[in-house]
Amino acid sequence: MPPADVLADVPADVLIDCQDAALTFGRGPNAVVAVHGARLRIRAGDRLAIVGPSGSGKSTLLHLLAGLEQPTSGTVTWPGPAGRPRDIGLVFQGDSLIPALDVIENTALPLVLAGTPDDRAHEAALAALALVDAADLADRLPEEISGGQAQRVAAARVLAQAPRVILADEPTGRLDHATGGRVLDALLTAADATGAALVVTTHDPAVAARLTVRRAMRDGRLTAPDGADADAAARPGEPS
Template sequence: MNTTEILVRCEGAARTYGTGATAVVAVHGATCEIRSGDRIAITGPSGSGKSTLLHLLAGLEAPTTGRVTWPGLTGKPAPDTVGVVFQGPSLVPALDVVENTALPLVLSGKQEASARRRALDCLALVAAAHLADKLPEELSGGQAQRVAVARVLAAAPRLILADEPTGQLDRATGRRVVDVLLAAADTLGAGLVVTTHDPRVARRLSRQWSMHDGRLQAGPDAFSPPAPATAQGAAP
């Protein structure tokens, strides 16, 4: 496992919604790198730009200025390379819990029976296997969030981005979900980024970044430009 491989790089990435006097800058020129061994917590108040930054990292939104690249991933981000645990509802209403969890695998061409087995295993990891045949409308907010985590784990991505994954959970269940995310990142050799309001969650990740008014404060180790090429024949 290469724990220093750069999975995603932001270079002055900004995101603005609207134009003119009504324009809102959600993210101001974020510059950072996320590597395969990183365990990063991003803290900050609601409306500080944390979710928008995660969407930029996932390739779900394009930066208005600057750029986001994925040097350690093959091609454009996909469910098997970047997995996102969204803060809001994200389950497909017409599918039951196990079908929702297996969906990324089915879409990638896996056989339905194999995808279902993998989905049930991942649901068990987040203590949600007993919900397998329920529809999203039958779930509490916390239960739906656990299923969303299981769906990401089922796809075995290289980069896991979790937006307030414990926000609707009680303390014990939230602790278990963080345990699962950390263990999955270790097993997969994946990078892990978690946004959170909870300092207890933030302290469980080895690096802490913060956002305020759309500005990322990531510390001096958040970005290291590529080393200059060595002269031909020189020692690396």
């Protein structure tokens, strides 16, 4: 559980609270600061694009929000009884499918591990694959599909879980324009249907334009849309 004083001023509708979170890899002269003091709050229904080039810290920030990395300073908390990441789905940028499982097994796996009966998990996985136009890939192994198709399956795996927060790391980066548009459509449709928050990292202005709020990531620093430091734009108790 996070300390009570960390959560005391967090509004009840906040799903992820990131306050002055920084992450440094290594020590001494070889240390690399991947994220500098990011301040951000994610609420149900948010539609946020984090825009920046490769190497700007976008993926690392998503990993902090998902609880896959721990900040070296500052805090990332998930308000609620558990005080830990729950109901968060992360669409990874790189290859994330298990080679020995076919596409539908990969898509259903998180549900099966969570205790969902196999038939219900299979049904949810097939519906999610259909959302990203990948139902025809259901019985193929990862080695039998392209990188772009694997990215669509990775998105379907998250959609099948119906999480409260969807974190998507460059979900259209390996796709052609039309296919990328359909994947983004599916993410938005799923988020709208469940009331989930959607956070998308991208270097594509056209993708960012489809999200309600846009933040830039530059050299590990999260900035507000006008270029001002987002740390100053979202003080505790104020909307991010």
